[in-house]
Amino acid sequence: MCITAQATGVDAPFEERFGRAPYFIILNLKTGTVESVQNAFAQASGGVGPRAVSIVVDHGAQYLITGQMGGNAAEALVASGIKAYSYRGGGTVTDAVKAFLAGNLTAL
Numbered sequence: 001m002c003i004t005a006q007a008t009g010v011d012a013p014f015e016e017r018f019g020r021a022p023y024f025i026i027l028n029l030k031t032g033t034v035e036s037v038q039n040a041f042a043q044a045s046g047g048v049g050p051r052a053v054s055i056v057v058d059h060g061a062q063y064l065i066t067g068q069m070g071g072n073a074a075e076a077l078v079a080s081g082i083k084a085y086s087y088r089g090g091g092t093v094t095d096a097v098k099a100f101l102a103g104n105l106t107a108l
Contacts, residue, residue, distance in 0.1 A: 001027045001100075002061035002082075003093045008036035010093045016067025019048035025093050026059045035059070049073025056082060065096045065105065074108060084108040 004021035005012040015021040022042050026035040037055060041048040049069055053076040056064055064077065064084040077084050085105035087096040099105055 001029060001063045001065070001097070002056045002059065003027065003064075003096050004066040005036070005093050010034055010097070012036075012093050014067075014087065014089075014091055014093055014096050016088065018064075018066040018069035018073055019052045021052070021066070024052075024055055024059070026061060027093075027097065047072065050076040053077055053080060053082075056080075063100070065100055066108075069108065077108075 003025045004015040004018055005023040005025045006015045008023055020042050021039050024037045024039055026037055039052055041051045049072050053073055057080045061082060064082055065087050067088055085100060086108050087099055087105055089095060089099060
């Protein structure tokens with residue numbers, strides 16, 4: 001699972017923007033392992049969504065929790081088989097994961 005974040009770790013503030021998220025938190029729900037991955041494309045000019053998807057794919061995520069994303073990023077996610085969900089509750093990465101596990105998120 002990948003969650004967009006403003007900083008590292010599960011206590012980091014959640015980031016609603018997918019392509020511009022400074023970090024992606026990779027969480028393995030089975031093992032509980034957490035990896036914070038810096039988004040190298042966050043400050044790039046234009047077209048960052050599909051490039052950011054490549055980071056998510058490279059880390060083996062099957063699910064993505066973010067607030068919003070552009071059409072090109074959404075198409076790239078669909079093509080990769082990753083299921084994306086929208087979280088708009090603010091708070092932390094942990095809050096977003098809890099909402100996902102409770103079935104309270106909307107599919108994008």
